[in-house]
Amino acid sequence: MALRLSIVTPERPVLETDVDSVEAPGSEGEFGVLPGHEPFLAPLGAGELRYTDSSGSHSVRITGGFAEVTGERVTVLADAVEQG
Amino acid sequence: MPNLQDIRARIASIGKTRKVVSAMKMVSAAKLARSTQAIQSARPYAERMQQVLASVTGGVEADAHPLLVPREAVRRLDLVVFTSDRGLCGPYNANVSRYAARLIGERREAGVEQVSLVPVGRKGGEFLHKRRLGEIVRGFTGISTVRPAHASEIAEFLMARYLAGESDEVVLVYANFASALTQRPAHTALLPVVPDVETPGSEPATAVAYEVEPSPEALLALLVPRAVEFAVFRALLENQAGEHGARMTAMDSATNNTTELIHSLTLEYNKARQAAITAELVEIVSGAEAL
Numbered sequence: 001m002a003l004r005l006s007i008v009t010p011e012r013p014v015l016e017t018d019v020d021s022v023e024a025p026g027s028e029g030e031f032g033v034l035p036g037h038e039p040f041l042a043p044l045g046a047g048e049l050r051y052t053d054s055s056g057s058h059s060v061r062i063t064g065g066f067a068e069v070t071g072e073r074v075t076v077l078a079d080a081v082e083q084g
Numbered sequence: 085m086p087n088l089q090d091i092r093a094r095i096a097s098i099g100k101t102r103k104v105v106s107a108m109k110m111v112s113a114a115k116l117a118r119s120t121q122a123i124q125s126a127r128p129y130a131e132r133m134q135q136v137l138a139s140v141t142g143g144v145e146a147d148a149h150p151l152l153v154p155r156e157a158v159r160r161l162d163l164v165v166f167t168s169d170r171g172l173c174g175p176y177n178a179n180v181s182r183y184a185a186r187l188i189g190e191r192r193e194a195g196v197e198q199v200s201l202v203p204v205g206r207k208g209g210e211f212l213h214k215r216r217l218g219e220i221v222r223g224f225t226g227i228s229t230v231r232p233a234h235a236s237e238i239a240e241f242l243m244a245r246y247l248a249g250e251s252d253e254v255v256l257v258y259a260n261f262a263s264a265l266t267q268r269p270a271h272t273a274l275l276p277v278v279p280d281v282e283t284p285g286s287e288p289a290t291a292v293a294y295e296v297e298p299s300p301e302a303l304l305a306l307l308v309p310r311a312v313e314f315a316v317f318r319a320l321l322e323n324q325a326g327e328h329g330a331r332m333t334a335m336d337s338a339t340n341n342t343t344e345l346i347h348s349l350t351l352e353y354n355k356a357r358q359a360a361i362t363a364e365l366v367e368i369v370s371g372a373e374a375l
Contacts, residue, residue, distance in 0.1 A: 008132060010232050010317050012125035027306075028298055040295035041140060043306045066307065068136050068294075075132050079232070079310075 003035045004073040005051055007060065007081060014081050015060065022074050023050040024067050039070045049076065088360065091353040095346055102342035108172070109335035112328045116264060119325035122230065123261065126321060130314065134279075137311050140300055141279040149304040151243065151312065154276045155252035160198045161191055162242060162251035163218070164274070166258035166319055167208030168327035169225050176259065176267060176330035181211035183269035184257045188217050200251060204238065205323070221245075230324050235317035243312060246275045258319045264329035274315055277308055 005022055007014040022033045025047030044067055050059045065078035147153050165184045167177040188199050199218035203209035209223045222241060227234050245251045254275040259267035296303050 006128075006132075008129040010126055010129050010235075010314055011122070013128045026297070038295055040297060041136060041303060042297040043303055066136060066303075066310075068132065075136075077129060077132055077136065077310075 002072075003033065005076070006073070007049070007062075007076040007078055009065075009078050009080055011080075014078070017051075017053060019051040019053045019074075021052050024074075024076070025049060025062070026067070027064075033069050033074055036071050037069050041069070042067050044076070044078070049078075088353065088356055091349055091356060095349050095353065098342050098345050098349070102339060102346065105335045105338040105342065109332055109339055112332035112335060116325060116328035116332055119321065119328050120261070123318075123321050123325055126318060130318065133311055133314055137277075137307060138279045139294055140296065140303055140307060143294075143296075144300045144304065148301050149277075149308045150247055151275055151277050151308045152279075152304075158196060158252040160200065160250065160252045161196045162200050162202060162221075162245060162254040162275075163188065164202045164204060164238070164242065164254065164256045164316075164319075165208040165212060166256065166323035167203065167205035167211075168323070169206040169227075170327075171207060172334065173327055173331035174334035176327060177205070177207035177211070179267070180257060180259050180269045181208050183271075184208070184212070185215060185217055187255070187257060187271055200245075202238075202242070204320070227320065227324075230317070230320040232313070232317055235313050235320055238320075239309070239313040239316045242274065242316075243309060251275070256315070256319045258323045259326040261322045261325040261329060264332055267326035267330060272315070272319075274312060277311060 002018040003020065003022065004016075005019045006016045020035075024031055024033065024042075025045050027043045027045040030047075031042070044062060044065045046063045047061070048059045049062050050057060052058075061082040062076065062078040063080045065076060068075040068077070141148070141152065163184060165180065167180050171177070191199065200221045201212050201218045202222055202224070203212055203220065204224040204227070206223075206225045209220065209225070212218070213220060224234075224238055242251075242254050246254060253273065255271050256274050257269065257271045259269045261267055
């Protein structure tokens with residue numbers, strides 16, 4: 001089972017892809033999300049958002065925002081991103 | 085008989101005007117394309133934001149965040165009017181400004197005692213100042229390419245006023261960008277924030293019971309200002325696209341008008357030239373006959 005990760009900013013949709021896991025910089029500390037995670041909402045701080053898909057591990061710098069997690073998808077409402 | 089030289093000078097001058105307006109039309113078309121792209125790009129964020137906001141506010145008390153609480157009586161209204169900084173865009177600014185003026189009249193009749201104006205864009209500011217429709221508390225100008233930072237600055241100013249009790253309601257007036265030909269002035273309430281539970285076109289995700297970290301109240305404290313900033317951002321985008329669309333349309337008809345004018349002046353010029361030749365011939369012939 002895959003996890004659908006989408007990252008959107010006010011200026012543009014940044015990313016929409018299937019991933020195996022996500023690690024996000026929550027404002028209360030980093031948290032990891034695997035498929036089938038309990039639905040939850042959390043504010044994000046500035047930091048690296050890492051995700052792993054079939055081609056390996058990637059990371060995106062975000063400056064803050066929110067993460068909405070359901071069993072099969074993670075939506076990140078980011079303020080701004082720098083892709084690296 | 086019209087002077088040949090005068091007509092030639094006019095044709096040349098209109099030809100220059102034509103170059104200017106057709107260049108402006110091209111520039112506006114390019115900017116319009118970028119602006120509509122920006123509106124499109126903001127849409128996914130808007131949909132997710134609305135869903136998240138609706139699902140968080142659905143699970144808490146109505147007074148969980150001060151920006152969510154409507155005032156019992158609206159006596160002081162803040163009106164944010166979005167127009168362009170520059171003219172030459174047809175009736176765009178006048179339409180928005182007139183709409184705002186009408187809205188102010190309606191709200192005053194409905195019991196609003198004090199209307200404070202926050203014009204975004206120089207043209208609307210000038211209109212509102214001239215008409216003395218209310219006190220202008222602050223104006224924002226010089227936004228050439230809309231960035232989220234612009235929206236934050238405006239939103240923070242408005243939220244501070246609302247929280248300080250300087251306004252009981254904040255309303256945005258801007259033209260909804262329908263197409264390059266039509267921009268419809270409209271108004272939306274910015275504050276207090278009313279979570280839009282029924283979003284057309286999105287799946288009803290509100291039923292999902294979220295676990296919220298650290299707490300719904302703490303999340304709302306971050307989420308609500310963000311939603312307000314984004315609402316302002318959207319209005320800025322609509323305004324930007326509307327301005328360029330209206331200018332493109334205006335400059336297109338200006339280009340057509342100059343083309344027509346050059347055509348009819350050329351016709352007139354040729355007639356005058358022909359008349360001059362005929363007159364000269366008549367003179368020569370009658371001169372020869374007289375000999």
